[in-house]
Structure formats: C-alpha cells, structure tokens
Amino acid sequence: MNGLHFQRPGSHWLFYHGHRLGHLGCLGLVALSLMLGACVTYKQNAGKLLASTAMTVDAGMRSWATVVKMGKATDEQQAKVRAAYEKYQMAMTVADAAYTALVSLDDKSLWPLASSQLTDASTSLTTLIQSSK
Amino acid sequence: MTAAQIVQLFIVLGPAALDLIHSLLEVWNKPELSLEEVKAILEKTKKSYDDYINQA
Numbered sequence: 587m588n589g590l591h592f593q594r595p596g597s598h599w600l601f602y603h604g605h606r607l608g609h610l611g612c613l614g615l616v617a618l619s620l621m622l623g624a625c626v627t628y629k630q631n632a633g634k635l636l637a638s639t640a641m642t643v644d645a646g647m648r649s650w651a652t653v654v655k656m657g658k659a660t661d662e663q664q665a666k667v668r669a670a671y672e673k674y675q676m677a678m679t680v681a682d683a684a685y686t687a688l689v690s691l692d693d694k695s696l697w698p699l700a701s702s703q704l705t706d707a708s709t710s711l712t713t714l715i716q717s718s719k
Numbered sequence: 720m721t722a723a724q725i726v727q728l729f730i731v732l733g734p735a736a737l738d739l740i741h742s743l744l745e746v747w748n749k750p751e752l753s754l755e756e757v758k759a760i761l762e763k764t765k766k767s768y769d770d771y772i773n774q775a
Contacts, residue, residue, distance in 0.1 A: 630751060633752045633753075633756075634746055634747055634749075636761065637752065637757050638743050638746055640761050640764040641739060642728065642739060643764070644763075644764040644766075645735060647768075647771045648735075648775070649733075651771040651774065651775035652775050654772050655772070655775040668768045672768070682761060686754070689754045690754070712727065712728075716727065716731045
C-alpha cells in the first residue's frame with residue numbers, strides 16, 4: 587500500500603504507507619496538513635500584498651505625474667511626493683527581499699516588520715498625493 | 720483591501736481606479752501567485768520618480 591488513504595470500506599482506521607494510524611496519528615496528520623495550508627496561505631497573502639501595493643502605488647504615481655504635467659503641482663508638493671516615493675521605494679526593496687526569504691528559504695522573521703513598513707510608506711504616499719491634488 | 724481603501728483609491732485616481740481595482744481583484748482571486756509572477760509585477764512597476772513624470 588502506498589501513500590495515504592482514508593476510510594477503507596468496512597474500516598474506521600486510516601493507513602499511511604501501510605501502517606495503521608491511531609487517533610493521535612490521525613490528529614497529527616490533520617494538524618500537519620492545516621499547518622502546511624496555513625504556511626502556504628501566509629506566503630500567498632504576502633505575495634498578493636506585495637503585488638497589490640506595487641500596482642496601487644504605480645497607479646497613484648501615474649495619476650500624480652499627470653497632475654505635475656498639467657502644471658497643477660507646486661515645487662514644494664513635488665518635493666514632498668518625491669521624498670515619500672523614495673521612502674516607499676526603500677520599503678519596497680526591503681519587503682521584496684523579505685518576501686524572497688519567506689518563499690525561498692521559509693524564513694518568516696523578516697516579513698512582519700517589512701510588510702508593516704511597506705504599508706505605512708505606501709499609505710503615506712497615497713495620502714500625500716490625495717491631499718496635494 | 721477594505722472598503723475605505725477602495726474609496727480612497729477612487730478619490731485619488733478617479734475613474735482610473737476601476738482598472739486598478741480590476742487588476743487587484745485578478746491578483747487576489749488567483750488561487751496561487753508564484754514568486755515569478757510577483758517578481759514580474761514588481762519589475763513592471765519599478766520606476767524612478769522622474770520616469771513617471773517623463774512618461775506622463
């Protein structure tokens with residue numbers, strides 16, 4: 587018997603590679619599958635957050651560039667948005683590295699702080715663009 | 720993405736927010752987003768401040 591199969595006809599036991607699993611074994615398998623699922627979801631959400639933030643800031647900056655081209659932004663406003671965008675770029679570089687470590691090395695230590703700083707920087711930038719338009 | 724963030728996008732971007740929201744929904748509705756797909760999106764949006772102004 588290879589692999590895992592559940593609920594043989596007429597039986598209430600689970601088998602894994604030919605070994606009958608007790609209740610603790612079953613619970614262990616369920617816990618393991620839940621942990622793996624949670625880990626995959628965590629990584630998926632990290633990637634989606636990173637991509638969404640990049641797309642949102644990109645749209646905001648394109649919108650801001652139109653305002654600048656129309657001559658509706660003062661030099662002071664432009665300097666502030668430029669500084670906020672550069673701060674965002676640094677936060678994105680750090681978050682990108684943290685995401686790569688999370689996915690490639692399963693290193694979760696960097697992501698929480700990096701994602702929080704990225705969210706702060708992108709929110710500051712979009713709020714500044716909104717208030718300057 | 721919260722309702723407040725969507726409203727903020729509309730205020731900041733106007734009608735262009737619809738395209739963005741559509742793209743965001745595509746990302747979030749994907750069952751899996753690979754490392755390569757994420758990197759491709761990041762690469763596409765990696766521009767300097769002056770790039771944005773010059774391309775407007």
